[in-house]
Amino acid sequence: MKLSSTVTRIASAITFSLVAFGSTAASAAPVKNIVLVHGYFADGSGWQAVSNILSHDGYTVSVVQEPETSFADDVKATTRVVDAHDGPSILVGHSYGGAVITEAGNDPKVAGLVYIAAFEPDAGESAMDLAKKIPSASQAIKPTADGFLYIDPKSFHADFAADIPAAEARFMAASQVMPNGQTFGTPITTAAWKTKPSWALVATADRMISPDLERFMTKRAGSTTIDVKSSHVAYLSQAPKVAKLIELAANNAQK
Numbered sequence: 001m002k003l004s005s006t007v008t009r010i011a012s013a014i015t016f017s018l019v020a021f022g023s024t025a026a027s028a029a030p031v032k033n034i035v036l037v038h039g040y041f042a043d044g045s046g047w048q049a050v051s052n053i054l055s056h057d058g059y060t061v062s063v064v065q066e067p068e069t070s071f072a073d074d075v076k077a078t079t080r081v082v083d084a085h086d087g088p089s090i091l092v093g094h095s096y097g098g099a100v101i102t103e104a105g106n107d108p109k110v111a112g113l114v115y116i117a118a119f120e121p122d123a124g125e126s127a128m129d130l131a132k133k134i135p136s137a138s139q140a141i142k143p144t145a146d147g148f149l150y151i152d153p154k155s156f157h158a159d160f161a162a163d164i165p166a167a168e169a170r171f172m173a174a175s176q177v178m179p180n181g182q183t184f185g186t187p188i189t190t191a192a193w194k195t196k197p198s199w200a201l202v203a204t205a206d207r208m209i210s211p212d213l214e215r216f217m218t219k220r221a222g223s224t225t226i227d228v229k230s231s232h233v234a235y236l237s238q239a240p241k242v243a244k245l246i247e248l249a250a251n252n253a254q255k
Helices: 002-027 044-056 071-084 097-104 127-133 153-160 166-174 181-185 211-221 239-252
Strands: 033-037 060-064 089-095 110-118 141-143 149-151 198-203 224-228
Touching: 033 044, 033 071, 033 097, 044 060, 044 239, 060 071, 071 089, 071 097, 071 181, 089 097, 089 239, 097 110, 110 211, 110 239, 127 181, 127 211, 149 153, 153 166, 198 211, 198 239, 211 224, 224 239
Parallel strands: 033 060, 033 089, 089 110, 110 198, 198 224
Antiparallel strands: 141 149
């Protein structure tokens, strides 16, 4: 009788341990969905090299084509893609896309954030507020008569994408997406990096966002950060390093 009771207690303890282990293992499983968000003056096609690496490594990748007509529209376009995935996602933003993921990242299906040469605003703060703290080296951004923004094509290669071939930069300059300037001044309501783990890449040769500003933002947010010698378009010129950082986030966001 006593032996039977002891065996029962041991079996119960083993069962409980296995259930607890299974629960922990499940919660620590890598995130397999990646959502990529582009910044100003480019579109989602720029993520192709990064997307190809991630897809090859078994991730499900989606690229947001936010309209850049208003900040609210861009956040909605991003959460729409996040919510279409089964399970959690890692949200990745480049440049202005960092502001977008900071707001959109509050979606409960977002497990972590990755900032690639990107803005990381706090609540009540806009990308413009941050840019004024430590101005960029470039003076090439110009307004249109109706309030949209573009980069002077003559400066595009040197200021935006100095480490990609000149012919590629010329095409990007000719096909650049013009954002509504009001999006730059829209403040964040709730900064997701305060409640979600974050990773960041500082582009040390960036002329569009000061590398010193990038470091200030990543330190403030507590982001796990790497420095990469790159122009603003690290996702193009340093795609393997960008993909590696995203995979690091995917493997650790739920631990």
